Amino acid sequence: MSTASLNRAFALLLWRDLVLALRRRTELLNPLLFFVLVTTLFPLGIGADPALLSAIAPGIIWVAALLAAMLSLDSVFRSDFEDGSLEQFLISAQPLSVLVLAKVVAHWLITGLPLLIVAPLLGLLLHLSGASIGALLLTLLLGTPVLSLIGAIGVALTVGLRRGGVILSLLVLPLYIPVLIFAADAVASSGAGLPITAHLSLLAALLVLALSLSPLATAAALKISLS
Amino acid sequence: MLRFFHQLGSPKHFYRIAGSWIPWLAAVCGLLMLYGLYQGMVVAPTDYQQGDSYRIMFIHVPSAWMSLFIYVVMAAAGAIGLIWHMKLAEVIAISSAPIGASFTFLALVTGSIWGKPMWGTWWVWDARLTSELILLFLYLGVMALYGAIDDKRTAARATAILAIVGVVNIPIIHYSVEWWNTLHQGPTVTKFGAPSIDIRMLIPLLVMAVAFKLFYLLVVLMRARVEVLERERNARWVRELVEAP
Numbered sequence: 001m002s003t004a005s006l007n008r009a010f011a012l013l014l015w016r017d018l019v020l021a022l023r024r025r026t027e028l029l030n031p032l033l034f035f036v037l038v039t040t041l042f043p044l045g046i047g048a049d050p051a052l053l054s055a056i057a058p059g060i061i062w063v064a065a066l067l068a069a070m071l072s073l074d075s076v077f078r079s080d081f082e083d084g085s086l087e088q089f090l091i092s093a094q095p096l097s098v099l100v101l102a103k104v105v106a107h108w109l110i111t112g113l114p115l116l117i118v119a120p121l122l123g124l125l126l127h128l129s130g131a132s133i134g135a136l137l138l139t140l141l142l143g144t145p146v147l148s149l150i151g152a153i154g155v156a157l158t159v160g161l162r163r164g165g166v167i168l169s170l171l172v173l174p175l176y177i178p179v180l181i182f183a184a185d186a187v188a189s190s191g192a193g194l195p196i197t198a199h200l201s202l203l204a205a206l207l208v209l210a211l212s213l214s215p216l217a218t219a220a221a222l223k224i225s226l227s
Numbered sequence: 228m229l230r231f232f233h234q235l236g237s238p239k240h241f242y243r244i245a246g247s248w249i250p251w252l253a254a255v256c257g258l259l260m261l262y263g264l265y266q267g268m269v270v271a272p273t274d275y276q277q278g279d280s281y282r283i284m285f286i287h288v289p290s291a292w293m294s295l296f297i298y299v300v301m302a303a304a305g306a307i308g309l310i311w312h313m314k315l316a317e318v319i320a321i322s323s324a325p326i327g328a329s330f331t332f333l334a335l336v337t338g339s340i341w342g343k344p345m346w347g348t349w350w351v352w353d354a355r356l357t358s359e360l361i362l363l364f365l366y367l368g369v370m371a372l373y374g375a376i377d378d379k380r381t382a383a384r385a386t387a388i389l390a391i392v393g394v395v396n397i398p399i400i401h402y403s404v405e406w407w408n409t410l411h412q413g414p415t416v417t418k419f420g421a422p423s424i425d426i427r428m429l430i431p432l433l434v435m436a437v438a439f440k441l442f443y444l445l446v447v448l449m450r451a452r453v454e455v456l457e458r459e460r461n462a463r464w465v466r467e468l469v470e471a472p
Contacts, residue, residue: 153392157385161375170371171389174364175396178403185407206399217392220309224384 009094010102017106020079031072031111032118038064039122050127057126058187061136062143064122065115066176069147070169072111076103076152077159077222086159090226096219104152104215112144128191135190139183142203149210150175156221179206236315238455239464245448252448256441263434271428280344285431287337289439290330291355294362295397297327297443301369302394305387315451317383318458320390321373322450326443328366335359354408358401365393379458 021028042060043053080086080103089099119140123133154172158164186199235241267285274281301323308316338356339349350356369386376382459465 153388157372157389158375163375167368167371167375170364170368174361174368174400175392177361178396178399181403181407213395217388221385221388224381224388227381 006094006098009092010098013099013102014106017103018109021106021110027075028110028114031068032114034071035064035068035115036118036122038067039126043126054127054129054132054191055188057123057128058132058136058184058191060126061119061122062139062180062184062187065119065140065144066147066173066180068115069112069144070151070172070176072107073148073151073155073168073172074165075111076107076148076155081159086222087226090223096222097215100152100156100218100222101211101215104148104218107152108145108148112148115144116140128187131193132187132191135187135196138196138200139186139203142200142207143179143183146179146203146206146210147176149207149214152218153214153221156218156225158225159222160225179203182206236313238314238318238459239462241315242452242455242468245452249445249448252441252445256438256445259434259438259441263431263438266431267428267435271431272425277345280341283337283341285435287334287341288432289436290334290337291359292436293439293443294327294331294334294359296440297323297330298362298366298390298397299394301327302387302390305383305390309384309387309391314458315455317380317387318451318454319447320387321383322447322454323443324366324369324373324386326446326450328363328370330439330443331359331363331366335363352408354401354405357408358404361400361404362397365397369393 039060042056046052046056077086080089089096092099116137119136120133123136128136151168151172154168154175155164157171158168161167182199182202186196186203189199190196235244263285268282271282273279301320304316304320304323307313308320335356338359342351343349369389372389373382373386376385456465456468
């Protein structure tokens with residue numbers, strides 16, 4: 001196996017997943033709608049005081065993003081598991097972890113990246129300042145790939161289960177906590193005029209760590225789930 | 228020596244050897260626990276600041292230590308099971324999870340009972356309390372995953388992966404929570420960093436810590452024996468064992 005064919009396999013799988021997703025456009029919108037809906041619920045439940053809303057906005061938006069990312073996770077391996085393609089990946093000559101990474105990247109492009117498009121809107125709705133919205137976008141850009149990568153491990157462990165959804169949230173949510181802490185605090189700090197380079201560096205470090213380790217764990221988990 | 232370990236790896240011999248250890252372990256653990264509790268509850272001096280309510284620490288601190296220790300043991304045993312396909316390591320890993328969860332729960336409950344008179348509230352979003360709570364969630368996730376998969380060998384291997392992922396994450400979670408806590412509220416509440424502890428308090432604490440370790444060993448062996456019997460229920464030695472008396 002040369003590197004060229006490995007790159008080709010990666011690109012082909014990425015392309016295939018993107019095309020598959022684009023052919024089911026309505027499903028693309030669902031996590032976004034969920035993200036917006038959950039965020040809208042908070043002012044209705046708490047009250048419309050602008051000062052209060054802008055104080056809790058970073059946490060709310062990030063928790064909503066976390067839940068949206070978690071709910072969309074199920075689709076990473078589901079259809080491939082059901083039609084048997086996942087088993088073909090397993091016996092293919094390419095290392096499974098690279099194929100897994102391609103699938104996770106595709107999944108993030110489909111479900112994680114669009115969150116960035118509506119996030120400024122939600123920031124405006126919750127009275128975040130311009131600087132905070134910028135910080136929110138940066139943290140979402142660095143944080144949501146980590147959510148997809150960590151989540152993939154959980155999905156790989158539960159893919160064969162009939163009622164994997166609830167268990168998936170039990171497995172994955174505790175692991176999301178560091179991302180939530182650093183990201184929400186970065187947005188809050190930028191609102192207070194504090195520098196956020198430390199937060200961003202830590203989020204980037206989490207991303208690098210997840211990027212290098214999570215595909216291996218996901219591949220191992222898939223092998224167990226499908227055995 | 229090598230032969231002994233080899234034998235320990237086979238379920239049949241493990242069942243026999245563990246069975247012969249259990250009474251001894253129980254006796255030593257019980258004696259140590261009684262001694263430690265007597266020393267802690269009666270002999271150790273009263274704290275000049277916290278009065279007698281500090282004495283809950285003789286339960287609380289060892290359980291908190293055990294909660295982390297057992298998670299690491301579980302992940303290590305799970306890794307051994309994954310790498311060398313040792314059935315017994317899988318059994319130990321999965322038998323450890325409920326015990327670790329119980330210790331974590333005990334640490335949380337005793338901590339909050341201590342917190343009521345000391346902090347005036349049952350719960351504070353203190354860094355240590357919060358990371359202990361997250362640890363409990365991690366344990367519950369492991370147990371939920373094990374319960375959800377029907378085939379127990381697959382379940383044991385899947386939970387091993389989860390435990391390893393968790394062990395990588397525990398330090399990250401711990402430090403991020405600590406960081407979050409110091410940023411948000413600062414150490415305004417009682418901060419008991421590293422007070423120079425009285426030797427008369429330290430000794431019962433260490434005795435209790437050893438007793439708790441032995442207790443874990445005792446319970447994990449008992450649970451593992453049951454698990455081995457259940458897994459090997461079609462093996463000949465189990466049939467002979469059951470039909471013998």
